[in-house]
Amino acid sequence: MAVYVFGHKSPDTDAITAAIAWAELQKMLGVDAVPCRQGDLNPETKLVLEKFGFDVPELRTDVTGEKYMLVDHSDIKQAPDNWDKGELLAVVDHHKIGDITTPSPIFFCAMPYGCTGTILRILYKDVFKKEIPANIAGIMMSAILSDTVLFKSATCTPQDKEAVEDLAKIAGIDKPLDWGMEMAKAKSAVEGVAPRDLVFRDYKDFNMSGNNVGIGQLELVSLDLVANIRDDLYAELEKVKAEGNRHSVFLMLTDIMQEATDLMAVTDDPGIVEKAFGKKLEGKTVWLPGVLSRKKQMVPPLEKAFAA
Numbered sequence: 578m579a580v581y582v583f584g585h586k587s588p589d590t591d592a593i594t595a596a597i598a599w600a601e602l603q604k605m606l607g608v609d610a611v612p613c614r615q616g617d618l619n620p621e622t623k624l625v626l627e628k629f630g631f632d633v634p635e636l637r638t639d640v641t642g643e644k645y646m647l648v649d650h651s652d653i654k655q656a657p658d659n660w661d662k663g664e665l666l667a668v669v670d671h672h673k674i675g676d677i678t679t680p681s682p683i684f685f686c687a688m689p690y691g692c693t694g695t696i697l698r699i700l701y702k703d704v705f706k707k708e709i710p711a712n713i714a715g716i717m718m719s720a721i722l723s724d725t726v727l728f729k730s731a732t733c734t735p736q737d738k739e740a741v742e743d744l745a746k747i748a749g750i751d752k753p754l755d756w757g758m759e760m761a762k763a764k765s766a767v768e769g770v771a772p773r774d775l776v777f778r779d780y781k782d783f784n785m786s787g788n789n790v791g792i793g794q795l796e797l798v799s800l801d802l803v804a805n806i807r808d809d810l811y812a813e814l815e816k817v818k819a820e821g822n823r824h825s826v827f828l829m830l831t832d833i834m835q836e837a838t839d840l841m842a843v844t845d846d847p848g849i850v851e852k853a854f855g856k857k858l859e860g861k862t863v864w865l866p867g868v869l870s871r872k873k874q875m876v877p878p879l880e881k882a883f884a885a
């Protein structure tokens with residue numbers, strides 16, 4: 578029986594490549610693992626799969642009656658539908674532990690590194706003692722460059738840098754940072770994309786002290802790219818908030834060269850922004866220097882503010 582491997586909803590490069598790389602390792606171990614995606618690929622992920630010669634994983638959104646594994650998340654809100662009506666066999670993740678539970682023991686591996694790809698390299702090498710195929714090394718390396726924003730993110734660890742160095746050799750990539758910059762440019766593509774698709778390009782829902790909170794992120798090589806569509810993005814955030822009965826919807830407009838985020842917020846309580854970040858909204862946004870990471874610099878202060 579097939580075992581389906583899922584990254585989170587609104588997949589990013591790590592969610593997709595980790596599903597492929599973990600499924601490949603499972604196949605080496607004799608499991609009939611099939612990588613899946615829960616949504617459309619962003620332009621960066623498409624570029625990565627093309628470069629290293631992988632097909633787009635099949636679309637699946639429900640695991641009723643299926644055996645499955647999760648990578649890059651363990652939050653119910655980001656997992657496939659009916660997660661509790663299938664059998665979860667494994668989790669490999671680098672986020673805070675989520676709210677998924679199981680009735681039996683499973684393989685559960687969480688490490689606080691910058692990317693699931695970094696953990697997968699350790700699992701290949703040190704736990705299951707398998708060679709990493711060159712093309713798999715290429716997508717894992719790409720995911721680490723993406724998740725750590727070319728090593729600039731607060732989430733980046735020495736293990737991530739070591740992994741990129743090693744994986745680049747296996748993949749035959751001479752200058753991984755040059756490749757990372759090419760990926761960043763692809764990820765910045767906003768022209769001709771509907772505002773709704775931009776909001777959901779890299780979007781996650783959270784439950785914060787009983788409040789539905791959505792946080793999207795656009796990583797851009799320059800904020801000029803969105804200068805003309807800010808009002809459209811804001812209008813879309815208002816819609817998303819109303820549709821999902823959400824308390825707040827945030828969109829991080831992250832300038833990866835300036836290393837800062839202009840945080841756009843639609844919220845029932847504008848005070849929550851000041852509580853979390855010590856700065857008031859000015860109009861639609863608040864400027865947060867040094868903030869690149871949703872996981873480390875957005876979610877924890879917001880959760881604290883909501884809990885207070």
Ligand SMILES: [Mn+2]
Pocket residue numbers: 591592649671691692693724
């Ligand atoms: Mn990740």
